[in-house]
Amino acid sequence: MSALEKLRAVAPVMIEDLAELVGTESPSADVDAIARCADVVAELGRRYTGAAPERIVVADRPHLRWRFGSAPPRVVLIGHFDTVWPLGTLKRWPFAVDGIRATGPGVVDMKAGLVMLFHALAQLGDLDGVAVVVNSDEEIGSPTSTKLIEDTARGAAGALVLEGSAEGRLKVARKGIAHYSVRVVGRAAHAGIAPHLGINAGVELAHQLLRIAELGDPERTTTVTPTDAVVGTTSNTVPAEARVSIDARSFDPAELARVDAALRDLRPVLPGAQVRVEPGPSRPAMPETAATELFALAQRLGAELGLPPFTAEAVGGGSDGNFTAGIGVRTLDGLGAVGGKAHAEGEWIDLTSLPDRAALVCALAGAIGQDAR
Incomplete structure (x- = not known):
């Protein structure tokens, strides 16, 4: 059974994991809520990688890092668990599934991406050379995690950012x-x-x-x-x-x-x-040149998986991919769940995108940097 087939088989589990993560509120400004969500993310990562993360606290903010095998890593996967939604939002707008759609605060930006990330690594098997950084302050500019991201990614052959995707497009440039x-x-x-x-x-x-x-x-x-x-x-x-x-x-x-x-x-x-x-x-800006090679690789691997061709886009919003591109690391963004209305009431994702795009992340994480080993 291929990684894609296995991921499609565990799609119901991915939804359960997502419900737990969205159900743990994590507004950027509430460090107590952030700490509780960090525990949930750490356990999610341990469950699917078999390893507990380093818990790196800066100015009372916990960030999580996994490093497997050789250093520096050949590929770094990046996500965040803070959201823009204030504590108490779940009382009026809980996580919900309606057909192939799920809604809830932070579901597309970017808790679904975190679920995909760890399920992708579970199917990768050999994690040697892989690193993961999940931070708690992306929505406010990553002031306490920028150095951690840059230090972890420096020297890597590529960085994969699991921010949400509009209509399946991959982000190849950011302002x-x-x-x-x-x-x-x-x-x-x-x-x-x-x-x-x-x-x-x-x-x-x-x-x-x-x-x-x-x-x-x-x-x-x-x-x-x-x-x-x-x-x-x-x-x-x-x-x-x-x-x-x-x-x-x-x-x-x-x-x-x-x-x-x-x-x-x-x-x-x-x-x-x-x-x-x-x-x-x-x-810093994420120039399109930072993503050119990885976008081509994603097209090739996606075709091998039987996925539709991807469309590239340049966007005005920033992410932690700006930092990895800023230190010269090849970076591909927008690899998370397909959805919409990020930061807006009714934020949603297409649940059918979770296993397919997790399979793409798995293939990319397995391929990046292997030619230099």
Whole structure:
């Protein structure tokens, strides 16, 4: 019996594992919930690989790593178990199966990918040269796990990222991402008695937002997006402080450098106001060249498995594949379950995709780097 046939035979077990994992909530901001989910993922990995992971805690956040055999690894499989959904979401939206679809918070991004990952390794047999990193902070930029990912992947012949897939497409390029916080400091005053004595941080922020919004370049697909903002404290006080988050994305590193320089060069418009730009988590771009060879390999192995041809896509969203590509490791992304509405109400996956794409991951993990051994 082939690996694909075996995976199709255990598809009901994969759904049971997925129900357990989705049923263990893991919002990025709740370290206690994250720790509970880490236990479930660790046990899932132990069950199918026969080995317990290293539990690497950074700033109270647990990350999991498995390393089998030789070092450095020839192939690294990457996933995350944190989600964007707050604790308590399951009470109104539990994991559910309707025909060939399953829904639930985090089902496509990316708990189904983790189930596929471990079932794929169970069918691989010889795990020598394989490493796995599963982190708990991908949804907030991987600030505490970036070094772990890079250290584990450095020197590998390839990295496989099991993020979800829209319509079965494989991700061969991702935009680089840079986050910033722009803070404005003004001076408080009573809005009714002496507004003229204040320096309105909200008005200054409005000036800055107009400048920031012009930094994007649609022709180069560079986006610069002001997102969450906070102004002032009470309705009858000239606001002394204001803040806005900035999300900048581009496939071109030179474009991100241009945006960075422009943001750092912001100057106040109102006399006496101060503008401070603070960089946050960032991800380098994942260029298409990082995936070219692995995408061709996936096409060949998929054809051997009898799977339909794959379509490649470049996307604006980031993943931990940006980090592996950023250190020069060949990277293929979007290998997880086929589904949709990630980060949105009604997130779903096609259950029939689980065994077939797990078989592809198994074949890729078995093939990558073998020619150099």
